[in-house]
Amino acid sequence: MKIQLPDGSPLELPDGATGADAARAIGEGLARAALGIRVSENGTGELRDLSAPLPDGASIEIVTGKSPEDGMGPLWLIRHDAAHVLATAVTELYPGVKVSIGPPIDDGFYYDFDFPEGVTVSSDDLERIEQKMREHIKADERFERSELPVAEAIERFRAEGQDYKVELIEDLVRDEGIESVSLYRNGPFTDLCRGPHSPSTKRIGAFKLTSVAGAYWRGDASRQMLTRIYGTAFLSKDDLEEYLRRLEEARARDHRKLGRELGLFMLSDVAPGMPFWLPKGTHVWNELTTLWRSTNVDRGYTEVRTPILYDVELWKKSGHWHVYRDNMYFTDIEDQPMGLKPMNCPAHCQIYLREARSYRDLPIRFAEQGLVHRHEPSGTLHGLLRVRHITQDDAHVFCTEEQIEDEVLRCLDFGFHIYDQFGFKPRLELSTRPEKRVGTEEMWDKAEAVLQGALESRGLEYDLNEGDGAFYGPKIDLHMTDTIGRSWQLGTVQLDYYMPEQFELTYTGADNAEHRPAMIHRALMGSFERFIGILIEHYAGELPLWLAPVQAIALPIADRHVPYARLVANELAASGVRVELDDRTESVGRKIRDAELQKVPFMLVVGDKEEDAGRVAVRRHREGDIGAMAVSELAEKLAAEIARRA
């Protein structure tokens, strides 16, 4: 048989030859380094076991530690291996444990177990499990693949009490009509597994179990809670250490830690999920508000303010009572049931309804820094990134059918304009019609086409999230990741045909007939809370000058320089700079250190020399001394930089 190598050259092999044979035919070194093989038949490549026979005429590529990862590469293989070794160790250490699934993931792998009644595993147990895993890796056990008819496989796993495996096979039979399954054995452990695997356990260069967590079987909250053990594996010890070091650094950028250290906000047991904004954090918030307000004016929005508490009848009409009640807070006022708003749309509809609207008025764009409350489950709260008190940079655009496309594009462009300001590169997601929805198929066809068209007309990459739209319309979401890679939705642009219907919004057309406007719901930053949280992590607390709570601090060298330092501070303040004065009786080294730790962009050191010359010695955060300049020159420079929002 003949196969083709990546450089296009052919390789002749005996019939029935395997990937391992091919590697050996190319070279002993390659054979030793080989972890897997990528086999392409008819153009589609697939990662396979080295032990699998090669099809005649295929193109192959031996996967080694140096191969690109590209979705499924060397790391995928050894992490998959490591998951099996983890299950091997756990089944040995905990007799009676049931195994479920254990895939490789972005940064490592996990395996989900159902431990016998009364057995709990905590992070204290990980070391013991790692020890056992090391034994199996040291023993360099081979991964051996075998196939078994479905009936036999079910019988086997049932006999072993491995109910989850039985369920998996039964589902594979039902959904894919398979007749046999593949099993992989390494040492004493055999697992139902599609593969592929590297040749043996020793290929796992370095690994570490990282955490224990709960996870529902099949991601279904109504089913058994399993114990998930997370780990990570790399080809070398150095890679592992580098990864752990990066994780450590990432923790230092955590907005919750920085928020406390920099005095931006606080959280308290007396109001879980509802941040308190400290004076410094409030400056950040206010700067963002100024940006928000001016850009909304620039783009034709008018600002409104609406109540946060409404008669429950409104929520019944809007549909929230039916679909969103569990996420809302209710109270009675003089026996009248009221609900705190979880969204601003019904409020903006009330304003729309206040007067008769003409097609000449459209589009009408109401923007509000809208305060909504949502009952987020207690276990999901997370600093500023998941809160119950949410201040949205919300807006609703009421427009005609013909205006929708243009308005959607304007929303997106507006969003990118804001994100550019911070150097954010959001990941885009298009969510389409969910199973539970309102409106006609034609409406959905058009709405989805409009959103997709908007993305494509801007040449934007996006992930399609089928069936995940709002019940009233599809949406485009803007996502950012936090410091350890968790994805958070910030902005959203949604097309809504439902709310105008519910509230009977109308406008008079050129034909003098009544028409129904469409509604675009959009929040671009998403919420101030979440946006600032991401902002803090993005900048690692080193906010750009215009956002920095304290933009400059005057540092007198000795007490006798305090009056001059105060003069300097006053002059800067008069130019609109947020400036402080450190008049403590401390060494200048101490004052600098404290200002550096507070990440103050400009430190202004003043002593005899500066006072005599009417100048300040300027020190830039992290850069150090950048030389002396006249106070007026500095004031001008800072004011200009702040105005540019650079």
Next chain:
RNA sequence: GCCGGAGUAGCUCAGGGGUAGAGCACCGGUUUUGUAAACCGGCUGUCGCGGGUUCGAAUCCCGCCUCCGGCUCCA
């Protein structure tokens, strides 16, 4: 909400049935400082909350709250 872990001074953390500790912060004093921590002294606590066991509980047990990591949810 679910699973696991944690909660001791403002912060970071030690202690683990018998008088509550350290460093930093804070306060007082001395030093008057030239680009990342001057020196000396002092203060600081419902050991998350409630109940129980005990002669005695921060420590053991039960319930609750909050936080952390996941999962579900949200989007």
